[in-house]
Amino acid sequence: MLITDLAATxxxxxxxxxxxxxxxxxxxxxxxxxxxxxxxxxxxxxxQMELEEAFxxxxxxxxxxxxxxVFPSIPERPGMPCPGEDSE
Amino acid sequence: xxKNQRVPSNRSLSAVEVKSKFGAEFRRFSLDRSKxxxxxxxxxxxxHVHRIPNVELLVGYADVHxxxxxxxxxxxxxxxISTASPxxxxxxxxxxxxxxxxxxxxxxxxxxxxxxxxxxRRCSVQMQQIGSL
Numbered sequence: 001m002l003i004t005d006l007a008a009t010x011x012x013x014x015x016x017x018x019x020x021x022x023x024x025x026x027x028x029x030x031x032x033x034x035x036x037x038x039x040x041x042x043x044x045x046x047x048q049m050e051l052e053e054a055f056x057x058x059x060x061x062x063x064x065x066x067x068x069x070v071f072p073s074i075p076e077r078p079g080m081p082c083p084g085e086d087s088e
Numbered sequence: 089x090x091k092n093q094r095v096p097s098n099r100s101l102s103a104v105e106v107k108s109k110f111g112a113e114f115r116r117f118s119l120d121r122s123k124x125x126x127x128x129x130x131x132x133x134x135x136h137v138h139r140i141p142n143v144e145l146l147v148g149y150a151d152v153h154x155x156x157x158x159x160x161x162x163x164x165x166x167x168x169i170s171t172a173s174p175x176x177x178x179x180x181x182x183x184x185x186x187x188x189x190x191x192x193x194x195x196x197x198x199x200x201x202x203x204x205x206x207x208x209r210r211c212s213v214q215m216q217q218i219g220s221l
Binding site for chain 1: 105107110111112113114115116117118137138139140143
């Protein structure tokens with residue numbers, strides 16, 4: 001688990017760059033970001049709109065940190081989990 | 089198009105929180121309750137968010153009673169928006185039946201439950217027949 005502090009004004013593009021740096025993921029390697037929401041479901045973030053929603057809900061629940069799962073891959077098809085992803 | 093619309097934080101009270109499920113994928117975003125737009129715009133937004141621009145979808149939502157209701161026109165779309173409190177749970181399925189069924193949708197769960205009940209009843213009948221031999 002890697003921990004960092006980011007400004008609440010971080011953009012989706014900036015977040016991806018930060019994640020790539022922290023996780024040592026090459027620029028050309030596709031990644032998938034998912035956050036665990038207040039119902040325990042992994043929600044994919046692929047846009048600024050979805051990132052803002054994650055921050056908004058996180059601020060409401062006031063948890064200690066926004067937990068992001070980073071997958072060094074993309075789903076084989078839309079709607080599928082990422083390779084290696086399971087409920088654990 | 090609504091796809092670029094964002095809800096400012098000072099209008100959070102009028103926000104509808106959309107939680108959309110397509111297969112194993114969840115997506116969350118907000119809509120302005122006072123300006124939900126038309127169904128076709130919303131449909132396009134869902135396709136855009138889930139990265140499925142060429143997939144024809146069946147859109148359903150869970151109402152306050154837990155029933156799965158369709159969203160396929162402006163009327164039932166606005167009804168769904170009006171009942172969101174503020175969460176609107178969406179379940180998306182491909183119209184194409186060729187795609188593997190989503191194991192977690194209410195419809196498929198109901199189908200499994202029905203098949204299981206019938207299997208149990210058959211086994212029970214057969215056990216009674218064996219027992220009477």
